[in-house]
Structures are given as C-alpha cells and as structure tokens.
Amino acid sequence: MKYPNNIKKSYKKEINYKNRGMNLESLINEACKYYVHNDLAIIYKKPTPIGVVDVDYKNGAVINKAYFKEPSTLDYNGIYKGKYIEFDAKECASKTSFPLSNIHLHQIKHIEKVLKHGGIAFLIISMNNNYYLFKGSDLIEFIHTNIRKSIPYSVIQDLGITLKVNYNIGLDYLKGINDAYKGVGYFEDTKD
Amino acid sequence: MKYPNNIKKSYKKEINYKNRGMNLESLINEACKYYVHNDLAIIYKKPTPIGVVDVDYKNGAVINKAYFKEPSTLDYNGIYKGKYIEFDAKECASKTSFPLSNIHLHQIKHIEKVLKHGGIAFLIISMNNNYYLFKGSDLIEFIHTNIRKSIPYSVIQDLGITLKVNYNIGLDYLKGINDAYKGVGYFEDTKD
Numbered sequence: 001m002k003y004p005n006n007i008k009k010s011y012k013k014e015i016n017y018k019n020r021g022m023n024l025e026s027l028i029n030e031a032c033k034y035y036v037h038n039d040l041a042i043i044y045k046k047p048t049p050i051g052v053v054d055v056d057y058k059n060g061a062v063i064n065k066a067y068f069k070e071p072s073t074l075d076y077n078g079i080y081k082g083k084y085i086e087f088d089a090k091e092c093a094s095k096t097s098f099p100l101s102n103i104h105l106h107q108i109k110h111i112e113k114v115l116k117h118g119g120i121a122f123l124i125i126s127m128n129n130n131y132y133l134f135k136g137s138d139l140i141e142f143i144h145t146n147i148r149k150s151i152p153y154s155v156i157q158d159l160g161i162t163l164k165v166n167y168n169i170g171l172d173y174l175k176g177i178n179d180a181y182k183g184v185g186y187f188e189d190t191k192d
Numbered sequence: 193m194k195y196p197n198n199i200k201k202s203y204k205k206e207i208n209y210k211n212r213g214m215n216l217e218s219l220i221n222e223a224c225k226y227y228v229h230n231d232l233a234i235i236y237k238k239p240t241p242i243g244v245v246d247v248d249y250k251n252g253a254v255i256n257k258a259y260f261k262e263p264s265t266l267d268y269n270g271i272y273k274g275k276y277i278e279f280d281a282k283e284c285a286s287k288t289s290f291p292l293s294n295i296h297l298h299q300i301k302h303i304e305k306v307l308k309h310g311g312i313a314f315l316i317i318s319m320n321n322n323y324y325l326f327k328g329s330d331l332i333e334f335i336h337t338n339i340r341k342s343i344p345y346s347v348i349q350d351l352g353i354t355l356k357v358n359y360n361i362g363l364d365y366l367k368g369i370n371d372a373y374k375g376v377g378y379f380e381d382t383k384d
Contacts, residue, residue, distance in 0.1 A: 042305050044265055047241040050255065063242065066255035073236055077269060082310030084271040113234050118274030 022170075024089050024126040028076065030170025041174055043078030043085055046071075072106045074121065080177065081187050084119035086111075087173075092127040097150035100143065108143065111136040120181060124163065124173060125156060132160030133176040214362075216281045216318040220268065222362025233366055235270030235277055238263075264298045266313065272369060273379050276311035278303075279365075284319040289342035292335065300335065303328040312373060316355065316365060317348060324352030325368040 022030070028045075035041040054065040074088040088107065092098045103123070114121040114136070121136035134151075138159045142151055161180045166172045181187060214222070220237075227233040246257040266280040280299065284290045295315070306313040306328070313328035326343075330351045334343055353372045358364045373379060 036305070039305070039308070042302070042309055042311075047239040047261075048244075049239040050242045050244070050258070052240075052242070052258075061260055063255065063258040063260070066242070066244075066258055068253055068255070069239075079276040079306060079309045079311045082276070084274070084276045110234070113228070113231070114271060116231070117234055117271045119234075119271045 024091050024124065024131070024171070027131075027165060027171035028089050028124060028173065031173055032076070032170075034169045035174060041078060041080040041085070043076055043080065045076050046073070070104065072104075073110050074107060080120075080174065083186060084114070084117075085177070086114050086119060086121045087124055087133075089124050090126070092125055094150075095128050095153065097148075097152045098125055098127060098156060099150045101149065103139075108140070112140055115140070120177065120186065122177075122180070124171070125160065127153060127156060131163040131165070131171055132156050133163055133173060133180050134160045135180055216283050216316065216323070216363070219323075219357060219363035220281050220316060220365065223365055224268070224362075226361045227366060233270060233272040233277070235268055235272065237268050238265070262296065264296075265302050266299060272312075272366065275378060276306070276309075277369070278306050278311060278313045279316055279325075281316045282318070284317055286342075287320050287345065289340075289344045290317060290319060290348060291342045293341065295331075300332070304332055307332070312369065312378065314369075314372070316363070317352065319345060319348060323355040323357070323363055324348050325355055325365060325372050326352045327372055 025045075032041075032043050032045065035043060049069040049071055050066050051069050052063055052066045054063070056062045056064050074086045076088070077084070077086040079085065088103075090098070090102050092102070111121045123134045123136070123139060125132045125134050134156060139151075142155065161176045163171055163173055163176045178187070217237075224235050224237065227235060241261040241263055242258050243261050244255055244258045246255070248254045248256050266278045268280070269276070269278040271277065280295075282290070282294050284294070303313045315326045315328070315331065317324045317326050326348060331343075334347065353368045355363055355365055355368045370379070
C-alpha cells in the first residue's frame with residue numbers, strides 16, 4: 001500500500017486552540033494529543049471504518065470510490081496507568097433525555113465484553129452545554145433495568161462525572177477517569 | 193454521518209476457512225474473530241486511516257475522493273486478561289533478515305510508549321514460511337544496541353516465539369502471548 005505523502009500535507013488541518021466553539025470530538029482529540037505529548041496516556045481515536053471500492057494507483061493511490069461502514073466498537077481506545085480504556089463521544093441535542101438509539105446494539109455488546117475482560121469503557125456525553133463521563137457499567141445497568149428508550153437528564157447528572165474544558169488540554173477526561181474509577185481497585189496510585 | 197446499509201451488503205466478503213494460502217493478515221483476522229466469538233480476548237484490527245476529501249451525500253454518502261494516510265500506531269489493539277495489547281503484522285520477503293524500514297519511526301516510538309505505560313506490544317513476523325511473535329521490548333533493544341538496519345533471521349528465530357496456524361482458529365497468537373509473557377508478572381493465571 002502506498003502512502004502519498006505529497007497529498008497528505010495539503011489536507012492537514014490547523015487546530016485553533018482559542019476556538020471556544022469546538023465540538024465535542026475536537027475537544028477530546030485535543031486532550032488525546034495533550035496526554036500523548038505529555039506522556040500521561042496513550043489514547044487515540046480509531047480511524048473511521050471505510051470500505052474502499054476503487055483505487056487509482058496511477059495517480060498516487062487516490063481512492064475514487066468508497067463508503068462509510070458502521071463501527072462495531074467505540075471510537076477511542078488506548079492505555080492509561082496500565083489499564084485498557086475505550087470510550088465513545090456522543091453529542092445529545094435533546095435537553096431532557098439521551099436517546100439510547102445513539103448507541104448501536106453491537107457497541108453495547110462490545111462495552112459489556114470490555115468490562116468483562118477488565119477494561120474501562122464509558123461514554124462522554126455532551127448535553128445542555130455540559131460534558132459527562134457516563135460509565136459503561138451504569139449504561140449497561142440502566143439498559144437491563146429500564147424499559148425506557150432514553151436516559152433522563154437527571155440520571156446522567158446523578159451518575160455521570162462532570163468533565164471540564166481546560167484551556168491547555170481540551171476536555172480533561174483523564175481527570176474524569178480518576179474521579180470515576182478511584183476507590184474501586186482500578187488504579188493503585190490515583191491521587192486526585 | 194450516514195451509513196448506507198444497502199451498499200455495505202454487496203461488498204461483504206466471505207472468508208474461506210479451508211484456504212491454506214491465506215495471507216498473514218487474514219490468518220490474524222480469523223484468530224481475532226475466533227477469540228471475540230469465544231470470549232477469550234477482545235482484539236480488533238483498526239480501520240486503515242483514510243483522509244476523505246469529497247463525499248456525495250445525495251447518493252447515500254458515497255466517497256468520491258479520498259487518500260490513504262500513514263498509520264502512527266500499530267494495526268491491532270485490544271484487551272486480553274485485563275492487559276492492553278497492541279501489535280502489527282509484518283510479512284517479510286527476505287529469507288535472511290527483516291528490514292527495519294518495514295516499521296515506521298513513529299510506530300517504534302509508539303511501541304516504546306505502550307511498553308512504558310504497562311501494555312504489551314509486539315510484531316507478528318511472517319518469514320521463511322514461519323510465523324514469529326517478536327516482542328516490542330526485544331525490537332527496541334535491538335534498535336538501541338545495533339547499527340544494523342535489519343534483524344538477522346537467526347535473531348528472530350532465537351528471540352521470537354513461534355506461532356502456529358490452527359485449523360479452527362487461524363494464527364493462534366494468544367498462545368504465543370501466553371508463552372512470550374509468562375513468568376514475567378504480566379498474567380496471574382497463565383497456565384500453558
């Protein structure tokens with residue numbers, strides 16, 4: 001497989017750190033970069049799964065036809081303090097409840113598997129101008145004990161860990177992980 | 193983002209389990225499926241990173257122009273017995289040595305980071321009709337202590353763990369992980 005470096009450069013995006021209107025994904029991506037750069041965690045967004053149909057190898061491997069595939073796992077994964085981490089970012093337009101239709105069924109099954117194998121899985125939900133880390137275990141329990149097809153905002157406020165945007169970092173979700181999983185035997189050296 | 197399910201179906205590939213001529217990646221992908229299906233490990237191949245330039249949303253989100261991007265991490269990652277796992281598959285045409293140019297510099301740096309954060313990182317090398325699990329730590333040490341630009345086959349035979357193709361599983365690399373990392377405090381319950 002060829003990597004046309006000459007093409008890559010022209011599409012590189014410049015991130016504007018001062019832009020307060022960044023969307024959830026951008027704020028998380030900024031934090032991932034900060035964490036990797038400062039050697040705090042190694043977490044990356046997985047590439048969007050794409051099915052390639054037609055490639056023009058004559059002109060530097062330009063893809064002429066492809067399509068988006070449905071993700072079966074969560075968007076971000078990596079390692080933090082020796083632990084496997086996986087999560088997804090979900091923006092919620094509703095002010096009253098988070099529709100479970102936002103999460104694919106195979107993603108829910110995947111979360112259950114990750115938890116079973118000793119990993120940490122969660123959602124980061126953007127709702128009512130706030131950001132919440134909502135634990136995978138709370139999500140699974142809600143689904144198993146409710147017939148509702150959406151999670152009321154009050155439940156997200158009660159169970160979720162509020163995440164803050166830090167000017168230097170982006171959305172500081174590692175602090176949220178420390179808060180959410182301290183005292184449950186996940187991390188030995190969690191101090192804050 | 194729309195997922196055109198109707199398009200997806202027509203490109204779905206059927207895997208032929210009886211095909212003994214499967215390449216390294218296919219053999220690993222089969223094993224990943226087997227492990228997930230039998231709840232032994234949750235390890236997936238990351239999608240190939242692709243930069244999308246133009247999308248036709250009128251016809252079900254068909255991508256009309258895109259390009260392959262250079263991967264900065266390894267191809268496969270996930271969780272096994274609570275441990276973060278990441279590895280890459282490398283087919284080596286040379287019979288005498290494995291060229292280090294097969295591994296991107298940022299991939300080597302990434303392996304170093306994963307090891308530092310307590311994860312397990314390695315290469316699966318296909319060479320001379322054999323398959324080897326070559327530990328990330330051995331790779332890093334070789335690079336730091338040699339001026340050679342390739343790893344001699346004898347070194348790969350000495351340090352590598354031989355992996356076997358199992359008819360039901362594919363390339364049984366979990367067995368290789370057990371062999372490679374037993375007795376070094378990685379897994380508490382490794383028996384074989």
